[in-house]
Amino acid sequence: MRICFANGQVATVAEKDRVNFVLKSPQLLGWLMEPTSSALLINGHSDTTAFISPMSHLCAFLAESLKTQRTPSGVFFCGLRCSTDSSSGARDLVKSLIAQLMSRFEFDFSFLQGKKPRKLRKPGKLCWLLRELLEMLPEGTLVFWIVDGVPWFENRDRISDTRCVFAELLRITRESKRVIVKLLVTSAYRSCEVANLWEHGTVLDVPTFVDGERQDTLVTCATLNDVGRTVLGVTQAHCN
Numbered sequence: 001m002r003i004c005f006a007n008g009q010v011a012t013v014a015e016k017d018r019v020n021f022v023l024k025s026p027q028l029l030g031w032l033m034e035p036t037s038s039a040l041l042i043n044g045h046s047d048t049t050a051f052i053s054p055m056s057h058l059c060a061f062l063a064e065s066l067k068t069q070r071t072p073s074g075v076f077f078c079g080l081r082c083s084t085d086s087s088s089g090a091r092d093l094v095k096s097l098i099a100q101l102m103s104r105f106e107f108d109f110s111f112l113q114g115k116k117p118r119k120l121r122k123p124g125k126l127c128w129l130l131r132e133l134l135e136m137l138p139e140g141t142l143v144f145w146i147v148d149g150v151p152w153f154e155n156r157d158r159i160s161d162t163r164c165v166f167a168e169l170l171r172i173t174r175e176s177k178r179v180i181v182k183l184l185v186t187s188a189y190r191s192c193e194v195a196n197l198w199e200h201g202t203v204l205d206v207p208t209f210v211d212g213e214r215q216d217t218l219v220t221c222a223t224l225n226d227v228g229r230t231v232l233g234v235t236q237a238h239c240n
Contacts, residue, residue, distance in 0.1 A: 008057030018054040027204040037176045039183040039201030043190040051079035053188030059148040074100040079149035089158040090165035094126040123161045127168035141179045154193040
């Protein structure tokens with residue numbers, strides 16, 4: 001997250017315009033403000049082939065805003081993970097979401113007694129474990145999952161796990177009632193395989209050319225605070 005955040009600070013004006021376009025979009029604001037679980041897929045339609053894209057900058061800034069509000073969140077950058085581990089895939093994403101939950105909450109893992117560790121490494125079982133942990137959270141808890149660069153997990157070697165994991169993440173988001181789950185998935189250009197699973201979520205397609213403000217600014221502290229206040233308002237509205 002630090003790498004993406006720093007990269008965003010020195011991005012080109014055109015890249016910053018793309019991020020600002022998304023930040024002001026009704027799709028993102030609606031996803032943030034809905035008082036129920038929801039999923040948003042953003043196709044960035046930029047021409048970059050790098051591990052870090054303007055959508056990576058967006059995800060880092062959103063995650064930073066959630067952090068300042070102490071809102072439980074899990075963030076994962078598929079491109080950066082692939083840049084350091086060529087064998088990584090969607091099951092590593094689920095492991096990361098589980099680990100980030102464990103770093104925030106205390107869990108009773110006695111329900112795993114008798115379970116074979118080897119089986120728990122399978123994508124479907126990891127998603128089951130993630131769902132079980134969510135059910136242990138206090139009722140009304142708001143959890144954000146931010147996944148950047150999903151096409152890096154859509155190639156032939158990774159696609160089986162990717163389909164399984166994202167089908168489960170979307171099902172958790174769709175069926176979650178006790179806690180509020182907000183799932184954001186981004187692509188530097190356009191997702192294909194995960195997009196095919198996106199039947200009940202919202203999709204934002206960023207235009208190939210964004211005629212932005214050209215002010216060479218990205219997310220300011222004020223904007224981060226605005227996002228944070230929006231998240232806080234959603235949490236309070238749900239509790240009331």
